[in-house]
Amino acid sequence: MDSVLTNSIELSYLVAASLFILGLKKLGSPATARGGNQLAAVGMLIAVVATLLDQQVINYGMIAGGIVIGSVIGLVAAQKVEMTDMPQLVGLFNGLGGAASALVAIAEFWRLLSLGETLTLTTSLTIILGVLIGGITLTGSLVAFGKLQGILPGRPFVFPLQKVVNFAILGGFLVGSVYLAIAPDATNIFLALVGISLILGVLFVIPIGGGDMPVVISLLNSYSGLAASAAGFVVGNNMLIIAGALVGASGIILTQIMCKAMNRSITNVLFAGFGSDSDSGATSGAGNIEGTVKSVDAEESAMMLGYARSVVIIPGYGMAVAQAQHSVKELADMLEKQGVEVKYAIHPVAGRMPGHMNVLLAEANVPYTQLYDMDDINPQFDNTDVALVIGANDVVNPAARHDKGSPIYGMPILEVDKAKTTIVIKRSMNTGFSGVQNELFFGDKTMMLFGGAKEVVEKISAEIKEL
Amino acid sequence: MTTATLLSSLFVFVLASFVGFELINKVPPTLHTPLMSGANAISGIAVVGALLVSGEQNLNLTVILGLIAVVCATINVVGGFLVTDRMLQMFKKKEV
Numbered sequence: 001m002d003s004v005l006t007n008s009i010e011l012s013y014l015v016a017a018s019l020f021i022l023g024l025k026k027l028g029s030p031a032t033a034r035g036g037n038q039l040a041a042v043g044m045l046i047a048v049v050a051t052l053l054d055q056q057v058i059n060y061g062m063i064a065g066g067i068v069i070g071s072v073i074g075l076v077a078a079q080k081v082e083m084t085d086m087p088q089l090v091g092l093f094n095g096l097g098g099a100a101s102a103l104v105a106i107a108e109f110w111r112l113l114s115l116g117e118t119l120t121l122t123t124s125l126t127i128i129l130g131v132l133i134g135g136i137t138l139t140g141s142l143v144a145f146g147k148l149q150g151i152l153p154g155r156p157f158v159f160p161l162q163k164v165v166n167f168a169i170l171g172g173f174l175v176g177s178v179y180l181a182i183a184p185d186a187t188n189i190f191l192a193l194v195g196i197s198l199i200l201g202v203l204f205v206i207p208i209g210g211g212d213m214p215v216v217i218s219l220l221n222s223y224s225g226l227a228a229s230a231a232g233f234v235v236g237n238n239m240l241i242i243a244g245a246l247v248g249a250s251g252i253i254l255t256q257i258m259c260k261a262m263n264r265s266i267t268n269v270l271f272a273g274f275g276s277d278s279d280s281g282a283t284s285g286a287g288n289i290e291g292t293v294k295s296v297d298a299e300e301s302a303m304m305l306g307y308a309r310s311v312v313i314i315p316g317y318g319m320a321v322a323q324a325q326h327s328v329k330e331l332a333d334m335l336e337k338q339g340v341e342v343k344y345a346i347h348p349v350a351g352r353m354p355g356h357m358n359v360l361l362a363e364a365n366v367p368y369t370q371l372y373d374m375d376d377i378n379p380q381f382d383n384t385d386v387a388l389v390i391g392a393n394d395v396v397n398p399a400a401r402h403d404k405g406s407p408i409y410g411m412p413i414l415e416v417d418k419a420k421t422t423i424v425i426k427r428s429m430n431t432g433f434s435g436v437q438n439e440l441f442f443g444d445k446t447m448m449l450f451g452g453a454k455e456v457v458e459k460i461s462a463e464i465k466e467l
Numbered sequence: 468m469t470t471a472t473l474l475s476s477l478f479v480f481v482l483a484s485f486v487g488f489e490l491i492n493k494v495p496p497t498l499h500t501p502l503m504s505g506a507n508a509i510s511g512i513a514v515v516g517a518l519l520v521s522g523e524q525n526l527n528l529t530v531i532l533g534l535i536a537v538v539c540a541t542i543n544v545v546g547g548f549l550v551t552d553r554m555l556q557m558f559k560k561k562e563v
Contacts, residue, residue, distance in 0.1 A: 023505070024491065028491065028494040040548070044548070048518070056523075058524050059521060069538050073538075078545070078550035081550060086504075086550075089550060093507050096539040100513040100539040103536035103539070110527075111529040120468060224507065224510040232480075233476050237515060238479050240513065241483065242483040246487040247507070250487055353499075362557040
């Protein structure tokens with residue numbers, strides 16, 4: 001009887017794992033994505049119900065309480081969050097996943113210890129690994145959350161001897177791990193390892209600046225999967241190992257896409273501040289550019305946009321901060337009414353997480369057929385009358401093409417300087433994340449329109465109404 | 468855990484990783500965020516591990532840690548799937 005139950009639980013896990021794979025597959029195409037997500041959710045439900053049938057699990061009352069509390073918090077968070085705050089929320093969820101995995105490893109350590117069992121080498125190793133990955137994911141995500149939410153400064157945080165300190169701490173972790181593997185009942189050492197894991201997570205993310213967050217968020221996403229896998233090794237459960245590995249792999253692919261879009265290696269993003277000395281792009285000089293800046297007002301911009309044949313809108317993080325996506329959509333509608341062809345050009349790392357701009361524009365009801373990837377839109381700028389840059393900076397800096405001394409040299413950019421006219425909506429002449437001045441702003445065909453994205457766009461819309 | 472189980476777990480892990488790489492390749496940028504947050508919800512599978520360690524009837528340290536893990540992982544799972552659905556709903560409604 002027991003074996004029948006155990007076998008059915010295992011089979012349910014197999015079904016759940018298959019549903020995860022199918023769900024992820026369907027998440028890869030716009031038409032099937034929603035169904036894919038629901039399929040994965042069903043898989044999760046099956047996995048949870050099957051686990052509750054396990055005879056090891058009898059603590060129903062308290063478990064139900066935990067599930068209810070978690071569900072309510074999750075439900076409220078998912079419904080209340082503004083789409084502009086999605087990067088923070090994903091970051092926070094990553095952290096919670098990591099925390100859960102680390103706690104599982106810690107709890108299992110205590111369980112085995114209280115049973116008086118001697119931990120084998122492999123058990124100790126898997127527990128240490130679970131604590132390490134889970135702990136890093138937790139605190140790393142919390143720091144990323146703090147940076148995105150504006151609680152912590154977004155710029156890279158570097159201190160003297162950072163490299164030495166980091167490697168010393170990492171070395172301490174390794175020594176502690178070896179010690180614990182030999183003497184598994186050394187609870188003090190174990191607690192120290194937990195603490196070090198948490199510190200490492202903080203140290204890993206603080207030197208990384210706001211503009212590199214798309215890489216960090218997708219990497220932490222990958223870690224949260226790997227943490228779940230590690231927890232699977234600890235409790236000996238294939239379901240966790242499979243699901244965690246799937247997430248780990250998908251996170252790594254997204255990380256690679258983001259790095260490629262910035263023409264930087266993953267080690268450069270992560271260790272520019274963490275490992276090497278602090279000469280990363282973000283802190284280097286602003287680079288002086290000779291030239292004059294032409295500015296326009298909303299009325300003139302409205303004339304140029306309203307009488308253009310084709311307009312390409314380039315949104316950036318500034319649009320997200322100003323929550324201007326709805327105003328932008330209104331402006332686009334109005335232009336289309338005037339017979340203007342409107343397209344959106346999306347840079348892969350615009351914003352603070354992969355696909356950030358796409359989500360915001362989707363929220364404002366922009367059809368995704370109007371959104372163009374970098375490779376598709378770049379050849380079209382030659383035939384574009386007006387390129388309207390809203391709160392983007394480094395991703396449209398032509399210096400990336402030719403200035404070998406620039407920290408962003410080699411990064412693929414949206415070639416808005418090739419349009420007949422470029423209007424840049426921006427608060428001030430401040431530099432973007434990379435810290436370099438943007439030579440686009442000094443170009444002959446560029447007009448600067450100073451002001452907050454939302455107010456300015458609304459003003460232009462009002463003026464277009466008058467045309 | 469014996470070395471044999473570790474090895475067979477390692478097989479599962481490596482093969483599942485390859486499946487993951489194959490699945491996610493060539494996803495259009497529009498879906499990067501939903502894919503990430505959907506995958507994020509799946510990483511809440513740690514809830515299964517949390518249930519297993521908090522299953523005992525007596526309230527000891529293991530169970531308490533396990534229960535905290537249950538809460539964390541459930542937030543991750545429920546919030547993750549719901550917010551992904553909310554996003555995908557927005558993508559959907561303009562197709563008409």
